[in-house]
Amino acid sequence: MANWTTYINEYQNYLKLERGLSINTIENYSFDIEKLTAYLTENQIDVSPITITEEQIQGFIYHIASLVNPRSQSRIISGLKSFFTYLVFEEYRKDMPMELIEVPKTGRKLPDTLSTEEIDLLIGAIDLTSMEGERNKAMLETLYSCGLRVSELVTLKISDLFFEEGFIKITGKGNKQRFVPIGSSTQKFITIYKEQVRSHITIQKGYEDTLFLNRRGKQxxxxxxxxxxKDLVKKINLQKNISPHTFRHSFATHLLENGADLRSIQLMLGHESITTTEIYMHLDRKHLAQVMETFHPRGSK
Known part of the structure; x- marks a missing residue:
């Protein structure tokens, strides 16, 4: 089951660093996956997280249904759905093997999204008198206005900034590159940081082209x-579970709410498949039915 261990470890890192979940919650999620791997080992089913089929997962669900109460069963299914959603989201898998597996209704909470007012409050709480203030402001503005993954933010290069054209070049998952629009105000914050702060840092060898640097001149x-x-959330006493991922999610949510089409959002987020964007945006079939009814000539009766 070594193959599973690698993917589980990556998933745990994602939950911790990009979703900001507690160690206890992460352990619960991992426990659900371990139940599945134990079942596979016990039944000598040799599959990886990438090759396991819907039928094999369904077999496991039937197995646990006879062992645990519906509430526990619901939690295990939710934990597995989260894991396989992550695999699709990171483009390890093309399909979602749990799409048709029903979870008993227990009121699932969607991840927190920031309003534009909350984003302004968070960024407004940055101490601009500190060395890192201008950098942090430029970083959070870039996270939100370009919808970047945190890994894309920290690896952003000066040579990837095409301000005259109004774009930045992003290297995403699997070294896939995309151009993302960047607004003039975000360009201004990056320029201030670059010219007034970054220019005074002693840059370590190999990081000359890295845009956002720590005080030691490294990525x-x-x-x-x-x-x-997290420190800014505490500072403004915001009662939400916020992480770098929240800015990306808020970017996409605000675009959708203001009428952007899914295809455009897909391109900006760098998702290979529009299915990934649907999962990411937590779109259910009701939303797609409304789109059909509103925009298709045969949609409304």
């Missing part, structure tokens, strides 16, 4: 960005 870690955001 920031994802964990550092997470900590910066």
């Amino acid at each position: 920031l870690t994802r964990a550092m960005v997470f900590t910066i955001i």
Whole structure:
């Protein structure tokens, strides 16, 4: 089951650094996956998280149904759905093997999204008198206005900034590149940081082209960005579970709410498949039915 271990470890890192979940919650999620791997081992089913089929997962669900109460069963299914959603989201899998597996209704909460007012409050709470203030402001503005993954933010290069054209070049999952629009106000914050702060840092060899640097002149870690955001959340006493991922999710949510089409959002987020964007946006079939009814000539009766 070594193959499973690798994917589970990556998933745990994602939950911790990009979703900001507690160690206890992460352990619960991992426990659900371990139940599945134990079942596979016991039944000598040799599959990886990438090759396991819907039928094999369904077999496991039937197995646990006879062992645990409906509430526990619901939690295990939710935990597995989260894991396989992550695999689709990261483009390890093309399909979602749990799409048709029903979860008993227990009121699932969607991840927190920030309003534009809350984003302004968070960014407004940054101490601009500190060395890192202008950098943090430029970083959070870029996270939100370009919808970047935190890994894309920390690896962003100066040579990837095409301000005259109004785009930045992003290298995403599997070294796939995309151009994302960047607004003039975000360009201004990056320029201020670059000219007034970054120019005074002693840059370590190999990081000359890295845009956002720590005080030692090296690339920031994802964990550092997470900590910066957590401290700001505490500072304004915001009662939400916020992480770098929240800015990306808010970017996409606000675009959708203001009438952007899914295809455009897909391109900006860098999702290979529109199915990934649907999962990411938590779109249910009701939404798609409304789109059909509103925009298709045969949609409304």
